[in-house]
Amino acid sequence: MKEKSSEKVESQKIQQEKIRENIEKISHKLLIISGKGGVGKTTVATNLAFSLALRGKKVGLLDVDIHGPNIPKMVGVEGEKLSALPDGRIEPIFVSPGVKVVSVSPLLRNSDTPVIWRGPLKMKLISQFLSDVEWGELDYLIVDSPPGTGDEPLSAAQLISSLTGAIIVTTPQEVALLDSRKAVNFARALNIPIIGIIENMSGFTCPKCGETTYLFKTGGGERSARDLDVPFLGKIPLDPEIVDSGDKGEPFVVTHKNSSKQNHMDKIVDNIIKEIEKITKTKK
Template sequence: MGEKVTQKSCSREQTEELYKLKEQIDLQETLFGIRNKIVVLSGKGGVGKSSVAANLAVSLSLQGKKTGLLDVDLHGPSIPTMLGIEGKLPASAGGRIEPVAYSENLKVMSVGLLLRNQSEAVVWRGPAKHGVIKQFLAAVEWGDLDYLIVDCPPGTGDEPLSVIQLLDGAEGAIIVTTPQDVALTDVRKSVTFCRQMNLPVLGVVENMSGFVCPHCGESVDIFKSGGGSRMADEMNVPFLGRIPLDPAMVSAGDAGAPFVEHQAASPAAKAFGEIVATVAELCAPGK
């Protein structure tokens, strides 16, 4: 009689190692197709970081750039609301997730697109957050992109840390602040955080820099002005520009209609256009 052949099954540890290896390969393949990876950070909430991230992505897409927008603000995902795509569920096939198409040139992924109820709270600890962010990068069918814009929650916690660790070789971070001192104190920590993580700072954006009167067009410094540029000088990082507090910008965000697309003549959109041009130049080949 011939010898009986037995097949040994993989141990649990071996299975986990194989799964992790596959995840790493998927992540590397995904990132290989993305030319420029930009992380949008803020040291403090309420400074308009998500608005800057959304309008940056839309502006680049309007210029014909293949763009992805990843919202990793897991506890307060506002990107779906700002783009008017709430309720659009990402499709999945063969273990891959198709991001929601905002337009021909802009793909979007957010945990907010996966919630059955927008009032539902996301209660996750650090390891769970890292796993979801890794899936959003490795398992989402981003395809070939000119830019991937990543909107992080405020501060220097789990989500920004995971993003920077996973996005090996990212072009850099855009840090959003408002002019008042209480915001600038926290933004300095974001600059220090980027340096500790060896992530270049592309520049600082000063949002809500003065209020533009919708009647006379005069600008009033409600939240002061110029604090962001002074802080950038002190921290030796580039200053990208100022965006005024414009009523058209506020209403556009609530209506799910990005101001760079639907309020192109507004002072905020014009100021933002200069910032986007500078960012594109910084990311140009050879820079």
């Protein structure tokens, strides 16, 4: 029994080393988390990835939401399969203008198939995505998590020992803020630097009369960032075109790249880059 567990420890060490070697050519690894679902993590992860790609960066987008993999749909590659390279490694799906996408979804028979797996199996798959995918040289790897602080973000955080930091997405109302506090504490418990909080779905401006209504209140994300002493990265308003972009599989920042409508996202990306610079400086 003892021999078996030492074998297990040894194989875990080998796998950890494989991951380290495979992702050492990735400059920044960012984990997107939230305390709960439907707050816009996948939307933020997708638009952040494409925004960086539009700025000429090499970007990978890894979907570790095993039960609800939405990235392929949101970037327009739903139904596409992952292929194996001649050496058996996994080739990510390349999405123009330059984002390498990996998700469990292209491994499923169809998108309605539920994944019924326990924690260890999910960890194994995430581990393989990190060790066996040919990510190549990247400036950023963005990891989109399922809601909450469960197996998937925990596995990603443990497997990527060189995580640059976590980005927390929240909506402005009190209950969502309570959940975002949990996400901050999760990152702190795992010693992951916190890049900051994004307040999504912050106000809706009526396209007909121009009046802004704060359906879920406003300013809560900023307040909770202040209370928790973490950077506030910015607000994204509720916009029906964001829903439409997600449903059509055309990232909002790509379809609106010349429009002032994506200024808020642009500002958030600038803030993320600034915070990453601060984190990497203090690490040196």
